[in-house]
Amino acid sequence: MxxxxxxxxxxxxxxxxxxxxxxxxxxxxxxDPVRVVNLDLGIAWHLVxxxxxxDLMEVEVEAPEKVDVPVLDAKGKxxxxxxxxxxxxSRLTTLAEKQQILDNAQHILESKxxxxxxxxxxxxxxxxxxxxxxxxxxxIMRKS
Numbered sequence: 001m002x003x004x005x006x007x008x009x010x011x012x013x014x015x016x017x018x019x020x021x022x023x024x025x026x027x028x029x030x031x032d033p034v035r036v037v038n039l040d041l042g043i044a045w046h047l048v049x050x051x052x053x054x055d056l057m058e059v060e061v062e063a064p065e066k067v068d069v070p071v072l073d074a075k076g077k078x079x080x081x082x083x084x085x086x087x088x089x090s091r092l093t094t095l096a097e098k099q100q101i102l103d104n105a106q107h108i109l110e111s112k113x114x115x116x117x118x119x120x121x122x123x124x125x126x127x128x129x130x131x132x133x134x135x136x137x138x139x140i141m142r143k144s
Contacts, residue, residue: 001102002048004056006114008123009034011052014132016139023049025139026132037123041105052136055114055126061105063098066090 010029019025024047028034036045036057045059068088071079078086093101109117118125 001061001106002058003045003061003106003109004051004054004058005036005039005045005109006117006123007034007050007055007057007126008037008118008121009126011126011128011132014052014135014139016135016142019136019139025136026050026052032127034126037117037121039108039117039121041108042101043105052126052128052133053140055128061102063101064093067093067097 010032011026011034012029013027015025015027017025026034034050036059041061043061043063045061048058048060050057068090071087071089073079081087112120
């Protein structure tokens, strides 16, 4: 499944030749790299492309192979470890659970505006110089 998620960080450059190859072509500040916002959706993702016009990354997502489940006693209450933390065990995720995890991630992203996601995560909007956007737009026009 592919999803679009807002980006944060600072763009420092755009390489049209790399963009032709990987659909990305963006370089970021080493101290503030371009990345997805800090939103834990419980999924793994792989970058597919970047859209500097909308500040969104397109990512291919997959649900986890295993999930952590709380350990319960005979009465159904969670068991705590010596530090007072809930004990968990890992088990394989069922196909239905995987689909539900993906559907939940999609719902979270599609039910909120980009502004709402930035407010929720408290991440700053993507910083991108005008010169980079102009170069990006030229590359997009050539690709079309």
